[in-house]
């Protein structure tokens with residue numbers, strides 16, 4: 001598997017739509033592939049972090065995992081509202097088509113004003129004129145999809161063993177209304193309006209078949225999957241994502257991120273989402289020393305205790321036994337390694353005037369049982385726990401990539417031959 | 420008054436802080452004005468829309484009104500928690516100092532890691548390494564500040580006549596928890612992390628004296644105050660802000676936006692904030708024709724009914740009598756004109772799975788009685804009302820600009836000679 005760098009030019013949604021005036025039906029233009037991003041090989045692609053460009057939608061893996069982390073997130077969990085298999089499969093096909101268009105910077109269907117005046121437009125229009133903004137759309141299937149709709153959809157036997165429900169961890173204070181979901185779509189883009197537009201239009205296409213259960217907006221990435229980029233800071237003021245799997249590390253991705261089986265999942269991954277609220281006010285009254293002890297890294301440079309540079313190898317024994325990095329490091333977890341791709345959130349203030357803010361933690365891994373669960377278990381004694389609370393939780397099986405224009409999200413699951 | 424274009428170079432917060440290592444106290448550097456943005460004249464300044472640069476904090480007017488609209492918003496309304504005049508005045512001075520630093524892309528006080536290890540850092544740190552991002556911080560005083568603290572603070576007689584409470588408008592469905600406030604700070608920046616950081620650090624400095632009453636994040640500007648820029652689209656998919664007061668239109672600003680009196684308010688303005696929720700799902704099922712009728716403009720180009728181009732002068736009589744533009748236009752309101760500076764918001768989903776999304780409407784004007792109130796009254800028959808609901812409301816007196824490093828927010832009010 002090679003990881004080349006490729007970003008398409010950045011056509012604006014407006015310029016694409018304006019061709020031929022408002023009356024033009026866009027189906028033809030879209031199919032014609034003036035901005036053909038479809039890849040012919042099965043290899044993965046690393047689009048450069050040019051913020052206006054398009055990230056290829058088709059490929060061996062879904063984009064949005066190894067893709068260099070975009071600036072903004074809109075994440076939605078959906079519940080299924082139909083037990084009609086054909087209707088659900090049609091939805092997956094319709095979603096796939098719309099997702100491919102939107103990631104190219106195009107409008108859905110006949111666009112926001114290209115259809116009949118008597119009909120609602122196919123596209124809601126707020127992304128007209130905006131660039132593709134490296135939009136990626138990544139779908140996942142929750143355990144409840146298999147449990148609740150397994151019989152109706154003929155997928156009861158296909159639930160992967162690696163897709164387990166998470167156990168209750170000490171300190172969990174989960175809100176059901178922000179947890180779970182039969183499906184999820186992760187929309188990442190450098191422009192939030194592009195991400196919000198994508199989720200909204202998918203929800204709209206799904207009307208009557210699926211409904212949003214909860215959603216989360218993330219305004220600042222907290223992880224980096226590009227090794228030489230400036231590491232972003234989380235809302236505690238610390239560099240976050242220093243030691244992560246880079247999108248270019250093909251071997252480590254194969255070892256820790258891409259799923260092996262069941263066969264419909266090969267090349268996919270498993271996603272754990274946790275809404276982690278920070279006790280910002282308490283944190284802000286904590287001394288610099290305590291803050292640095294909590295993580296085992298210094299605040300300015302982000303260097304591990306006793307080291308000078310951010311990228312220096314952490315010496316775990318120099319840290320407090322309760323330091324977050326010491327407990328989360330693969331060496332403390334029999335090698336367990338996950339790819340973090342979280343975002344900061346701020347959802348206003350709660351009834352007590354405290355900022356409802358924190359980290360929307362997203363992590364991808366080969367097997368939930370060997371990734372998130374052992375690490376989170378080991379974090380039971382984490383000094384950080386005094387300042388955070390996990391308030392939402394979900395887990396999803398993220399199928400492999402859509403190969404080409406004929407393939408669709410989840411086809412491997414719904415048309416599988418084996419278990 | 421001239422409106423020149425000037426943007427300072429964009430130093431990164433990190434580079435400023437790194438000078439001299441973590442132990443450096445930054446007070447001196449800040450006062451030394453290595454990046455001196457202070458203006459000596461009293462004229463207003465139009466910083467270019469270069470996204471990384473700094474917008475001058477000092478000037479005749481507060482920045483954030485005529486300033487070209489930045490991409491993101493964090494707006495916070497505060498309640499006062501002290502009746503100690505000196506403490507409150509000190510807060511305003513401390514806020515002013517911090518605001519001047521943050522808008523220059525610097526950290527507060529001794530920074531995020533420059534102080535004593537035993538003390539909490541002065542700055543929360545999540546904006547380290549980020550550019551100034553055209554951050555503007557704009558303060559406002561609510562009617563309740565004068566009513567509740569007028570005696571204690573010696574400002575009871577100073578409440579401007581133009582700062583009236585808004586009447587109840589038909590269709591209002593206001594949530595008290597998202598309305599009012601003794602003070603407000605509008606933070607606008609091209610990077611949301613910079614805006615969020617600013618509000619958080621002001622809230623932190625205000626601990627014990629003020630507390631956040633409500634706050635609102637806006638992810639996409641819906642107005643433009645730069646005449647030749649691409650007009651942004653709101654969540655209904657329409658171009659919004661086509662006919663607005665441009666930040667360069669000195670005469671119209673003087674006529675419609677900058678307050679005349681009382682004398683402590685000269686050069687200030689009045690701000691109306693309305694959280695307007697959109698019934699997105701209903702709107703999305705509405706025909707293109709109906710959508711265009713509602714606004715009196717077409718969806719693609721944004722041209723007024725019967726005209727070809729967005730910037731063509733609207734012919735109001737060609738529009739439906741209930742068209743939003745027809746009813747909001749100055750010609751329908753005895754010339755009443757406001758400067759709109761609103762943002763789109765999406766705050767997840769409500770209990771019914773509907774997107775909690777809409778327009779956080781912000782408008783600046785010379786007099787609330789002659790600006791927002793008559794226009795909003797005239798919108799009683801607006802066809803748009805079927806698709807929106809006003810759910811939050813607040814009004815503030817926005818004092819004039821901070822002149823220089825010795826001046827502070829609200830000094831004119833607290834040290835005034837006359838009424």
Ligand code: HEM
Nearest residue numbers: 234238239240241242243276325328329330359375376388
């Ligand atoms: C609000 C909650 C959290 C915050 C603020 C946070 C912050 C951080 C920071 C600042 C670092 C050091 C820099 C880096 O290498 O990225 C780090 C490392 C790490 N965190 Fe977290 N983290 C949080 C929750 C979690 C959770 C829930 C997990 C997984 C269960 C996790 C797993 C890791 C891992 C694996 C590392 C890298 C350790 C290493 O290899 O050195 N973190 N985190």
Ligand code: HEM
Nearest residue numbers: 653657658659660661662695744747748749778794795807
């Ligand atoms: C969700 C609520 C609203 C939406 C979606 C909306 C949208 C629009 C749109 C699309 C335009 C036409 C383009 C333009 O000139 O900017 C417009 C114009 C305008 N709107 Fe609104 N608006 C909303 C609420 C309001 C409110 C509450 C007011 C004031 C009370 C207002 C005042 C105006 C004015 C003054 C104009 C310009 C009219 C002209 O001079 O032609 N709008 N609005």
